[in-house]
Amino acid sequence: MxxxxxxxxxxxxxxxxxxxxxxxxxxxxxxxxxxxxxxxxxxxxxxxxxxxxxxxxxxxxxxxxxxxxxxxxxxxxxxxxxxxxxxxxxxxxxxxxxxxxxxxxxxxxxxxxxxxxxxxxxxxxxxxxxxxxxxxxxxxxxxxxxxxxxxxxxxxxxxxxxxxxxxxxxxxTDPPMQQRFSFRAAFDYYFPGVMPPLVPTPADYMDSDANRAKVTAALKSDPAKARKIRNLMRLHNDEDVAHMISYIGFIIADYQQRAGGNPFDNRDLVYNGTDPDDSASDNDLNDHVARYAADPVAHQYLVRNVTPxxxxxxxxxxxxxxxxxxxxxxxxxxxxxxxxxxxxxxxxxxxxxxxxxxxxxxxxxxxxxxxxxxxxxxxxxxxxxxxxx
Structure with missing residues (x-):
């Protein structure tokens, strides 16, 4: 499109x-x-x-x-x-x-x-x-x-x-948006099925109180995994994680629609930071997180909007x-x-x-x-x- x-x-x-x-x-x-x-x-x-x-x-x-x-x-x-x-x-x-x-x-x-x-x-x-x-x-x-x-x-x-x-x-714009996309992919590994598909994200997806509540409930259901995603995202509390995961879904959908495809790519990313005391958690995430390829034309939209x-x-x-x-x-x-x-x-x-x-x-x-x-x-x-x- x-x-x-x-x-x-x-x-x-x-x-x-x-x-x-x-x-x-x-x-x-x-x-x-x-x-x-x-x-x-x-x-x-x-x-x-x-x-x-x-x-x-x-x-x-x-x-x-x-x-x-x-x-x-x-x-x-x-x-x-x-x-x-x-x-x-x-x-x-x-x-x-x-x-x-x-x-x-x-x-x-x-x-x-x-x-x-x-x-x-x-x-x-x-x-x-x-x-x-x-x-x-x-x-x-x-x-x-x-x-x-x-x-x-x-x-x-x-x-x-x-x-x-x-x-x-x-x-x-490109590096921080790629980072946000990678966070959503990591959340989906730790809490599968909570959020809608990532690629493509449904065009009608909205950041809402209901979606934040779903993320919050998932985080409370497994405090150990919640701590890992919180550490990865460098956020202070689960409330901020829920806000960001819900919000990220909307902006990913926005960019995908504007770009006419998926501009995000986490294939070459080595995740780190889920546990400051042990690499085993990072290794597990890198072994199992879903990897996505960007559409080259869509990615150029992200670069144009904007690289100062x-x-x-x-x-x-x-x-x-x-x-x-x-x-x-x-x-x-x-x-x-x-x-x-x-x-x-x-x-x-x-x-x-x-x-x-x-x-x-x-x-x-x-x-x-x-x-x-x-x-x-x-x-x-x-x-x-x-x-x-």
Whole structure:
């Protein structure tokens, strides 16, 4: 099954998602369902559909003339209704500091990089046409939105002054997704029949409370095996294992459908880490786990979406928690290495907050990080890597 139209393919290049700038006239499709309100004196809130894609623009009463483009994260369902809700703790700090916010809902759910990049750039162009060129433009986003922030900064440095990636899926998509697939295969060995088939995963599979409950019950039925899969996945508790196994099933199905086949392969993987005191457990898993081959064409979809270059020409600050079950800090360490290899370490800083959970930094912490970024952009004071001050 082919999911990428010729138009979308024009935005892609091997190794990365490439957004090609177009004339403003070509990026001005009919705005429909437009609703402009003024929630406070001097403030403007614009909602509508741009080329059929829901969007929001929020301009505070004390607008400083600058813009923050915000990317939302991975979503199971259409995101449009979320745009009618109040700004989140990832957006409110910037808004309260006088920045306008522009956000697109994306025309597809799931790992929608190939939709989100051009559609959000089209919204930015629309903002410029409607409200004038901003004094400065920043980009930020959380989770998958952090990955989109990364790609945007690599591809559009002429547009953006700086970036804040929050709990982002930084670095190449392929290695951590292959790891997630391998975890599901290991779970299926320890607890056969609990989850649906892995290749192909049913297209209608959903991450749900019911599926998490099934995984939880299986883990409780055999604490020894539960400990092995927990150790392998480096998770703190069975609740996190249940969440991740259920969630992984959905994203595997999403990627398989988008790629038109199975992009995952664990044939050459040597599993380790199920028991820190004994190799016998690892040996048993390697001897018996099901092995799957990737479809080469499908695998290239995973590579395209996305493999960054490390070419970061403007300041980029990344913020994560110390324990993130969905995007562990260890899985994003390759990106600073890529940036260093490309010769741009001076433009990237990684910081953390001492907290468990995915994207659980507070609004106050997000605001402090954003202040650091703005100070870096405007005054050249690079933040210190490590704990968020």
């Amino acid at each position: 082919k999911f990428l139209s010729a138009l979308v393919l024009s935005f892609l290049a091997v190794g990365t998602c490439r957004v090609q700038a177009q004339p403003a006239s070509a990026l001005a499709p009919l705005v429909t369902n437009q609703r402009i309100t003024h929630p406070a004196e001097g403030a403007t809130s614009e909602h509508g559909d741009l080329g059929g894609v829901p969007y929001r623009i929020e301009i505070p009463a004390h607008w400083n003339g600058s813009l923050v483009v915000f990317y939302h994260g991975y979503s199971y369902v259409p995101f449009g209704p979320e745009l009618d809700r109040p700004l989140t703790s990832q957006e409110t700090p910037e808004y309260n500091r006088g920045y306008a916010i522009a956000q697109s809902a994306y025309s597809r759910t799931g790992w929608a990089l190939e939709q989100a990049l051009p559609e959000t750039d089209r919204l930015r162009e629309y903002f410029v046409k409607q409200y004038g060129k901003p004094k400065q433009t920043f980009v930020t986003g959380g989770s998958m939105g952090g990955a989109l922030t990364m790609v945007t900064m690599e591809q559009r440095p002429e547009v953006y002054d700086g970036a804040l990636a929050l709990c982002g899926r930084l670095g190449p 270059t490390g070419k970061v020409l403007k300041p980029m600050l990344a913020l994560t928690t110390t324990y993130d079950p969905l995007i562990p800090a260890a899985t994003i360490s390759s990106y600073p290495q890529m940036i260093a290899a490309a010769g741009f370490s001076q433009n990237f800083v990684q910081q953390y907050v001492k907290r468990d959970g995915h994207c659980t930094m507070s609004g106050e912490e997000t605001g402090r990080a954003f202040d650091e970024l703005v100070n870096w952009v405007n005054h050249g004071k690079q933040p210190k890597a490590g704990l968020l001050p």
